[in-house]
Structures are given as C-alpha cells and as structure tokens.
Amino acid sequence: MEEPYGEVFLINKPLEWTSFDVVKKVRNALKIKKVGHAGTLDPLATGLLIVCAGKMTKQIDSFMGQEKEYTGTFELGSTTESFDLEQEVVPVADPSHLTESDVEKAISHFRGDILQIPPMHSAIKVGGKRVYEAARKGKVVQMEPRPVQVSVFELVKFENPTVHFRIVCSKGTYIRSLARDLGEALNVGAYMSSLCRTRIGGYKLSEAKELEPLIEEIKNRRNENL
Template sequence: MEEPYGEVFLIDKPIEWTSFDVVKKVRNALRIKKVGHAGTLDPLATGLLIVCAGKMTKQIERFMGQEKEYTGTFELGSTTESFDLEKPVIFQAETSHLSEADVEKAMEKFTGEIQQIPPMHSAIKVDGERVYEAARKGKIVQIDPRPVFIEEFELMKFENPTIHFRVVCSKGTYIRSLARDLGNELGVGAYMSSLVRVRIGEYKLEEAHNLPDLIAEIKSR
C-alpha cells in the first residue's frame, strides 16, 4: 500500500505575486486540494516561500515558527500609507543631515524583544476582518502592539536616503513596520522599497526553485 503523498517545495516567489497565487499554481499542477504556504510574503517582496502539499501541510506551523532572515532597502525622508511601494510615495523630510552613525545608532534601538504594531495594510485579523480589507473600506482599526524578537538588524550600506539592511527576526515581525518605526526614530519617515526573504530556519533561498521551472517539473511527472 502506498504511503499518503506529502512534499515540501522551496520556491523563490516572483515579485507582484501573492503567496496564495503561488499556492494556487502549485495546487493546480499537483491536482490536489491540500496545499498551503508557511508564512506570507507581500506581493512586492520576493524570496523564499515554503509550500507544503498533502500530508506535509501538517508541518506548516512548525515551518512558520522558525527564524526568518531578510535583506532589503528602506528609503528615508518619505513614507507611504502601506509603508511599501503599494501606495504612493509622500515626501516627509530632508535627510542630508543624517550620517551612517546616526542610522546605526537608531537601528540599535530595534534589536532584542520589541513591541511592534503591524501596518494597517496587513493580513492580520481584528474582530474577524483582515486589517487590509478594513483599510480599503476606509475603516480605522485599533491594532495592539505585539512582542517580536529582532536577533540582528544590520546596516549593510548607507547611500542617503537609501538604507541597505539585513535583519534576522522571529515569526510575526513586519519589516514594513520596522521601516516606519526606524523612520520615526530618525525623525524623517521611511518606507520599505525592496525586500527579499533569504532564509527560514535552515532553509535558504539558494536552495529554492524558480516557479515556472518547478511547475514544468511537476507537470512532467
């Protein structure tokens, strides 16, 4: 008797795809219903997405709970309603007075356990409704701060007003909120202009499949 089917796919999520778009593509290729992902990546983010199929969907919570590592860029001196490029950029303040030392000093305040408020344009639920759906209707939703753990928050390069960063963090950390809070700490505002998830626990982006190649491979079985 055959064992029940189960498989884990490491996928490099393309830009402008939702995590559910990727799941749907894999589900259609496999022709089974039980397919899910282990941790949302925003449409404008790229990088490692773990997709579980069949009996491996029981492992989703275990994958989701693992440490995450990201690289990306923040833009200082401007912000957006969503704190990424999904919404129009609004100028806030001049940044020419800021030095690399200023940025590093501010970043130090966001390591260890911190209290973080998720952005209004996020998938968390408040009173049974996803916050981004409430935001699109113009509703004001009270989002309580939640504890997250930032293991490392490293400045890779500062090309004023662009910050190139690397962050290692716990489940539930919003990098867009980190951009917002760092911009507020520096007094000039900020938003996330790019984001790549490079690791989830022991799983690395360099091990991930290009999505079209993976779909072709599944269909050729």
Template sequence: MQEVPYGEVFLINKPLEWTSFDVVKKVRNALKIKKVGHAGTLDPLATGLLIVCAGKMTKQIEGFMGQEKEYEGTFVLGETTESFDLEKPVEFVADASEIKLEDVKRAAAELTGNILQIPPMHSAIKVDGKRVYESARKGLEVKMEPRPVEVREFEILSYQDREVKFRISCSKGTYIRSLARDLGEILEVGAYMSSLCRTRIGDFKLSQAKELLPLIEEIKARKANENL
C-alpha cells in the same frame, strides 16, 4: 500493499507581484490535489523564500512558520507611504540629507532585541474577524495593539543617498514594513520599504529554492510520466 500517503515540501523563490496564495494555487493546480499550503506569507511586493507544503506535509506548516526568518532589503528615508512599502503612493516627510550612517545604525540598535511592534494597517492580521487590510482599503481606522517580537539582528549593510540596505533576522510575526516606519520615526524623517527579499526560514535558504515557473513545468512533466 498499502500506498504511502503523498507528501512533499517545495522551496520556491516567490516572484515579484505574486501573492503567496497565487503560488500555492499554481502548485495545487499542477499537482491536482487540494491539500497545499504555504508556511508564512510574503507580501506581493516582496520576493524570496516561500515554503509550500503538499499532501501530508501540510501538517508541518506550523512548525516551519515558527522558525526564525531572515530578510535583506532597502528602506528609503525622508519619505513614506500609507502602507510603508510601494503599494501606496510615496509622500515627502522631511529632508534626510543630514542623516549619517551612525544615526541609522543607532536607530537600528533601538529596534533590535525583544520589542513591541504595531503591525501595519495594510496587513493580513485579523481584528474582530476581519483582515485589517480590507478595512484599510475602505478608509476605516482599526486599533492595532502592539505585539511582542524579537529582532535578533538588524545589520545595516550600507547607507547612501537616503537608501538603507539592511539584513534582519527576526521571529515569527515581525513586520519589516513596521521596522521601516519605526526607523523613520526614530530618525524623525519618515521611511518606507522599497524592496524586500526573504533569504532564510530556519535552516532553509533561498539558495536552495527553485524558480516558480520551471518548478511548475517539472511537476507537470512528473505527473504526466506517472499517468503513462
């Protein structure tokens, strides 16, 4: 009887400060197979749902990546950073004390729907065969062309003390850090993203995800039992 090829999909809550590749590497080492990949990068300073595919299920990665994403997080007004998140030092831009909730909602509405978005310089996009973040870290400017994306929902959950709590549903390729930059530009006070959590990919929800380290222990225990 022919053995059925192994394939599995893991829903993982990516820990803060881990890269998506760090998570893949951890799963790969626990499974002791080479064919492991993730379906959509999360920045190190973001948390939330990461889909990791192993074995024959790696063929499904493109399908997962194309599905709508949902995020929750926080933007801070009046300041910005070179990377539009906390990877780089925070710099004062303008006094945001006069900005009201209605102003923030109006700016968010301008960034809702089918829009053209310029990706951040500190991103993994390739231009002329090189990752743009590599050029950015060397202080080199790279011309980034606007890309069409869809922001289906940009809901402002709360606004207090310059902090904008939001929920965003968007298409593949949308950069939430770029939305922070653009929101700050519309309001003319600057902004950066202080936290981000991916809560959904298609029909998969963060509530279904497992914490990484307990999952790794579970995989190792399963592999040990298979070898008995």
C-alpha cells in the same frame, strides 16, 4: 499522485505574485487540493516561500514558527500608508543631513525583544475582520503592540536616502513596521522599497527553485506516472 503523498517545495517567489498565486499554481500542477504555504510574502517581496503539499501540510505551523532572515532596502525622507510601494509615496522630511552613524544609532533601538505595532495594511484580524479590509475603506483600526524578537538588524550599507539592511527575526515581525519605526526615530519618515526573504529556519533561498521550471518539473513527473 499516490497516497499518502507529501512534499515540501522551496520556491523563489516572483515579484508581484501573491503567496496564494504561487500555491494555486502548484496546486493546479499537482492536481491535488491540499497545498498551502508556510508564511506570507507580500506581492512586492521576493525570496523563499515554503509550499507544502499533501500530508506535509501538517508541518506548515512548524515551518511558520521558525526564524526568518531578510535583506532589502528602506527609503528615508518619505512614507506611504502601507509603509511599502503598494501605496502612494508621500514626502516627509529631507534626510540629507543624516549620517551612517545616525542611522546605526537609530537601528540599535530595534534589536532584541521589542514591541511592534503591525501595519494597517496587513492580514491580521481585529474583531474577526482583516485590518487591511478596513484600511482600504479608509477606516482606522486600533492596533495593539505585539512582542517580537529582532535578533539581527544589520546596516549593510547607507547610500542616503537608501538604507540597505539584513534582518533576522521571529515569526510575526513586520519589516514594513521596522521601516516606519526607523523613519519616525530619525524624524524623516521611511518606507520599505524592496524585500527578499533569504532564509526560514534551516532552509535557504539558495536551495529554492524558480517557479516556472518547478511547475514544468511537476507536470512532467505527473505525466510519467500516468
């Protein structure tokens, strides 16, 4: 690549890939070291991942600070240690009595400026160490509530026990924590069963490319420049 090279890629992250897996794939295709992503998506999440290369890596923080939009599903009546499907599902309480009105009323408490406790299975550092490392060893780390903004928390559809949602939120918001908190508010437990990031600021998932075709495009372009 000619210097100073810089490019921003909008990628639809595949299911079960880590965000770093995607970065590594792009880095290997570009044959340059300076490649990074602007906001982690968990392996079981899909959707928009912004990957910056070359001089555009300087823009990562500005991308990360923009609001995010997600769609997905929560399952009521059970929970997991990580509040998603990475850990074993444990039944909590029968949610069959709940109505759409009950769920909507509970959701209303999690709109606007709220304090949120991040999940133990997250990359946040406490005392200089990633809390997920302690969680994997069975240790409990005291997590302090953090201010986040949830500008939209829409109940798209309720098919008991499945809650279909759309959420627009600030940087640092954990959708898994919203699942946990909603389950606790309804006294039945909940976990996140699917998640797709549909927007980061003004960048939309509809503009993103699938990973494998993009990698082929990068390789072909590089070969043409040799």
